Each structure stands twice: as structure tokens, then as C-alpha cells.
Amino acid sequence: MSIEQNKKIILQFYQAVDNEDLEQALEQAKQLIAPNVIARGMGSGILNGFDAFIQYGLMMRSAFPDGHHTFEEVIAEQDKVVTRGTFSGTHRGEMFGIAPTGKQVTFSVVHVDRVVNGKVVEHWGQGDTITLMQQLGVVSLPKPGD
Template sequence: MADSNRATFRRFHDVLNTGDAEAISKIIDEVVAPDLIFHAPVPMGATGVQALKHVWTVLLRAFPDLRVEIEDVIAEGDKVVVRNTVTGTHRGEYRDLPPTGRSVRYDEIFIFRFAGGRIAEVWGVVDVFAQMRQLGVVPGGAP
């Protein structure tokens, strides 16, 4: 089960890094359960698959060159845990902040629980503080 889940996650991840919103929406429909339970530090009114699609719409609008590099993957039983480094350039509105043209680099960790071969639940820990500091919202960021 762990190897199959890891392979599904890799397919999902590879499409996320294309920056192609339509392809991302299709892979979400393919590998994510419609009633996904999504725990992440993202304010929104959407739930399930729509919440995940909303996150990617917002991220790609704000950071069209967004790149998620996998640092570690651990798969055991019905879970896949991933530690990532995210990079991108702020070219669109993000969290009510107009484009700054600044680059960001931040870390995140996600736990994906699988059921029936699909992602059924996601927990995310994103270093939003580092992101906001680099965008100049929090003191100590790049000028």
C-alpha cells in the first residue's frame, strides 16, 4: 500500500510543478477523494476537492513560477509525509497584498492520508511567517 500511495503522490506532485492550472485540476479530480478533508493554514470557504483547487488557483495567480521541490518523502501504511521547499516570484495579488516582484523561498510539511488509492485527508504546516517576511509584510524581510 505504501509504495502505491507514494507513486500516486509522485504523479500528483509532478503535475503540480507544471504550473498548468487545467492539468492540476484534472490530477486533483483523478487522485483526490471528492470529500477530501483538508487541514491547512489557508483561509477559505471551500471544502473537499474544491478547497484544494482553490489553493492552487490562488498560488498560481500570485506565484506563476511556483516550484515545489521535494526534500523528503516517507510512506508508511496509508500515509505519505512530504517535506518541501517552495520557491516563486510574487507577480499577482496574494493575501490582499499587491504584486511585489519579490522572490520567496519557504518550507512546508504535508501529511497525506490515502483511502481507496486516493488522497482522502491532508494536513499542512507551511512557514507562512517566512513567506510574509520575504514579501515585506513582516519586518526583517528583503527591501
């Protein structure tokens, strides 16, 4: 597949992740994610396989039902696509043992996805968890100069 096709697949993948219609999102995921996908990042450790990846996604969906990605950059080389931007949403469900706060959050994310034969086979996701935890009121850090 071409670099442009891989970018398109990844953007479709994140549109599926952000789709508020859960049934439609799962159908899209089946078309875009390989059964043997390997995913890493955001406190998940290593997730092996479609079902584990979807379970993590459902946990995030439950925590942030209105969550969505906004990307400032989409960069591709060979079979890898990098997306850089933000994730925003309202904390309405438990996440990593943190009870819902009802707070709006926006934090930076960087993803590296590998596409083979039109499907995501590897995913690395990193988010600014310190900013997320600050916005949820779970941690506070001194400001520079304090």
C-alpha cells in the same frame, strides 16, 4: 495500496500542483483527489471537498504562477505520506490580501497526505509563513542579538 504506491500517488499529486499547464493540472487533480477531500493549513482553515481545495490551489497558483515544490524527504506509513521540503516561486498575484511584489520566495513546507483507494482524502499543509512574509517584505523581525 502499498506504501510505495501511496508515495508515488503523492508525488504525482505535487507534480500536478506544480504543472504550469493549468488545464492538464486540473485533469490530473481530478484523478488524484477524492471528491470529499478535507484539507487544512496555510491560513486556509478547513477546506471541505474537491472544489474548495481546488479554489485554494488556484489562489496559490495565481499568487505564484511559477511555484514549485522540492522535497528532501518523502516518508510513508500505512495510508499517510509526509513530504518535507521547500516551495519556491515569484509573487505575481494577490495572496491573502497582499498585492503582488514580484519577489522570489523560498520557504519550508511540510505536508501530511492520507491516501485511500489511490486518492488523496486528507491533506495537512504547513509552511514557514514567517519566512514567506519576511521575503515578501510584509513583516520584519529583529535578528538574534539585536
